[in-house]
Amino acid sequence: MSKATAGTETAVESDRAVLRTDGVTKRFGGLTAVSDVNVEIHRGEIVGLIGPNGAGKSTLFNCITGTLTPDEGQVYLQGEDVTDWPEHKIARAGLGRMFQETRVFGDMTVRKNLLLAAQEGGADVGNLLRRPDDSLLARTDELLDYVDLAGLADTRAGRMSFGQQKLLEFAMELMSEPEILLMDEPAGGINPSMLENLIDYIRNANEDEETTIFLIEHNMDFVMEIADRIYVLAHGERIAEGTPEEIQNDQTVLDAYLGRE
Numbered sequence: 445m446s447k448a449t450a451g452t453e454t455a456v457e458s459d460r461a462v463l464r465t466d467g468v469t470k471r472f473g474g475l476t477a478v479s480d481v482n483v484e485i486h487r488g489e490i491v492g493l494i495g496p497n498g499a500g501k502s503t504l505f506n507c508i509t510g511t512l513t514p515d516e517g518q519v520y521l522q523g524e525d526v527t528d529w530p531e532h533k534i535a536r537a538g539l540g541r542m543f544q545e546t547r548v549f550g551d552m553t554v555r556k557n558l559l560l561a562a563q564e565g566g567a568d569v570g571n572l573l574r575r576p577d578d579s580l581l582a583r584t585d586e587l588l589d590y591v592d593l594a595g596l597a598d599t600r601a602g603r604m605s606f607g608q609q610k611l612l613e614f615a616m617e618l619m620s621e622p623e624i625l626l627m628d629e630p631a632g633g634i635n636p637s638m639l640e641n642l643i644d645y646i647r648n649a650n651e652d653e654e655t656t657i658f659l660i661e662h663n664m665d666f667v668m669e670i671a672d673r674i675y676v677l678a679h680g681e682r683i684a685e686g687t688p689e690e691i692q693n694d695q696t697v698l699d700a701y702l703g704r705e
């Protein structure tokens with residue numbers, strides 16, 4: 445059950461945005477990479493962010509995660525203004541990020557990678573890996589089942605395919621139970637035969653783990669199938685927002701992709 449339908453929350457609370465940007469602007473010298481962009485992601489949603497190359501998608505993500513500080517505008521995480529917070533503090537407040545390239549530890553087993561992902565602030569890493577408690581082990585099993593990697597728990601992560609490493613990284617992100625997970629081109633570099641599975645894995649996490657998801661994606665079939673809603677950027681500006689169907693039929697969006705203004 446998604447949090448949006450959880451019975452204990454009032455309608456007002458469940459409607460509250462998990463993530464909101466208000467007029468976010470980021471300039472690099474004379475170039476305005478992101479211009480006055482508003483987005484609002486609600487609890488339980490899967491939202492896509494698309495746009496032609498150089499549209500400002502990564503820059504907007506970087507402003508949200510605290511990798512960059514916006515020149516103007518605010519970023520709110522669960523109603524709290526996190527605009528000037530450092531990256532690690534924003535991450536601890538419940539924002540996960542998955543990058544295009546994988547960042548798993550190739551020499552460690554799949555399970556140890558997951559255990560490391562559970563590490564909090566001052567935890568003793570050696571102890572965590574040698575004597576993980578039962579609840580942590582159960583959690584790693586649960587997440588490995590999710591992404592069909594249970595049979596590879598004791599395999600060195602570096603021996604797996606790129607797609608499998610990406611799935612491991614996805615499970616690692618879920619380990620810390622983020623309120624919202626930002627994914628940078630999850631379908632990038634994934635074998636086409638695995639794409640349908642990836643859609644299922646992301647959907648399952650969204651439903652079962654109650655993870656809200658905001659993803660940049662160039663693969664249109666993928667994003668149109670998985671997203672509840674889509675924002676479109678072009679030249680740093682938000683040019684459209686709507687359901688996949690609305691976006692596919694939006695002339696402004698088609699023109700932006702064809703380079704017509």
Ligand SMILES: Nc1ncnc2c1ncn2[C@@H]1O[C@H](COP(=O)(O)OP(=O)(O)OP(=O)(O)O)[C@@H](O)[C@H]1O
Nearest residue numbers: 472475476477495496497498499500501502503504
């Ligand atoms: N650190 C930087 N310094 C200078 N210019 C930058 C920097 N980062 C991004 N840009 C510029 O800002 C604009 C937006 O880039 P950004 O990477 O956010 O676009 P994008 O939509 O993510 O593109 P892509 O789909 O190609 O990854 C581009 O013109 C890019 O060259």
